Amino acid sequence: MAPKSDTPYEMTVVIPVYNEEGLLSTAINDLIPRLAEIPLTTEVIISQNGSKDKTPEIAAELAAKYDNVRVLNTDEPNYGLALRRGIKAAKGTYVMCDEIDICDVDFYRAALEILQANKADMVVGSKRHPDANDARPPMRKFATWVLNKMLKVAVGFQGTDTHGLKAFRREPVLPVVDLCIVDKDLFASELVIRAERLIRVVEIPVTIMEKRPPSINLFKRVPNVMRNMGRLFVVIRLNREA
Numbered sequence: 001m002a003p004k005s006d007t008p009y010e011m012t013v014v015i016p017v018y019n020e021e022g023l024l025s026t027a028i029n030d031l032i033p034r035l036a037e038i039p040l041t042t043e044v045i046i047s048q049n050g051s052k053d054k055t056p057e058i059a060a061e062l063a064a065k066y067d068n069v070r071v072l073n074t075d076e077p078n079y080g081l082a083l084r085r086g087i088k089a090a091k092g093t094y095v096m097c098d099e100i101d102i103c104d105v106d107f108y109r110a111a112l113e114i115l116q117a118n119k120a121d122m123v124v125g126s127k128r129h130p131d132a133n134d135a136r137p138p139m140r141k142f143a144t145w146v147l148n149k150m151l152k153v154a155v156g157f158q159g160t161d162t163h164g165l166k167a168f169r170r171e172p173v174l175p176v177v178d179l180c181i182v183d184k185d186l187f188a189s190e191l192v193i194r195a196e197r198l199i200r201v202v203e204i205p206v207t208i209m210e211k212r213p214p215s216i217n218l219f220k221r222v223p224n225v226m227r228n229m230g231r232l233f234v235v236i237r238l239n240r241e242a
Contacts, residue, residue: 009068010040011094012170013108014086016047016079020100021054023211027100028062028069034105038112040094043068047086050077080187087177090170097166097188101211104165110204111167121172121199124192125165129205136210147189147225154233155193159203162189172199181235182228190232 013035017024028044035042046059048071059071072085087095094115096108104125111123127134127144134141144161151157166188173191176198180190195201 008041009043009091011038011042011096011108011112012086012090012092013042013044013096013098014047014083014090015044015098015100015103016049016082016086017051017055017059017100018049018077018079018082019051019053019055021051021058023100024055024058025062027103028066031103031105032066032069038105038108040092040112041068043070043091045070045072045086045089047072047074047082049074049079049082078184080183080185083187084177084180084183087170088174093170095168095170095173099164102165102208104206107165107204107206108167114202114204115167115169119200120202122166122168122192122195122201124159124161124201124203125167125206126159126161126203127164127206127208128160129203131205133205133207136208140210150229151189151193154229155236157189157193158196159192159201161203162192164188164208165206166192168195182231184224184228186225186228186232190228193232193236 031044046062046069048056048059056073063069063071072089074082074085083097087097094112096111098104107125114120114123126132128148147163148157148160151162173195176191176195179194180187182190192201
């Protein structure tokens with residue numbers, strides 16, 4: 001729902017995007033009317049980071065078209081920084097962190113039911129939950145499995161997934177965001193790992209299907225993931241500065 005300019009937002013949807021000219025317009029034009037089915041005043045933040053295609057121009061057009069869509073622009077391709085900026089800029093009491101190739105309004109509804117009932121402060125949509133339906137290609141599912149195993153060994157992660165859909169009450173999560181030290185791919189993981197130590201986190205199953213290949217090659221992410229995994233091990237496991 002798009003509020004008048006003097007009406008506060010109750011929910012914010014944050015979507016980091018990078019080189020998404022083929023999907024961005026369709027996804028947002030489909031998302032906006034479905035958000036109107038949720039009885040909360042809702043804004044959408046498109047957090048564009050370092051795109052080399054027409055993504056910035058398309059995002060600007062969408063912001064001009066819809067009163068409740070705004071754009072944050074970051075010069076470098078940095079998913080974690082884009083997500084962090086979107087969370088910090090959110091005006092809603094409830095924040096949904098989504099992906100442009102997912103836009104799962106059913107997850108929003110399920111998460112809101114939990115959050116509004118005060119049963120948790122953060123809800124993670126898990127692709128690895130026993131009841132989840134992960135229809136992505138085998139290589140992407142394997143990459144998620146490997147990352148989770150690494151996080152369990154390196155920092156004692158207790159859940160089943162860290163990357164992807166998340167919903168939370170903004171107020172208790174902002175201090176957790178400020179504690180996070182890594183960016184790019186592992187920011188989302190650090191956020192969940194720190195959250196499970198400080199606030200109430202629950203997981204729910206989600207259905208995931210790939211609408212397009214990853215915007216950044218999985219293998220190109222490995223060096224940064226390994227470097228930041230080492231930093232998290234030092235800071236979280238050893239309780240030292242990194």
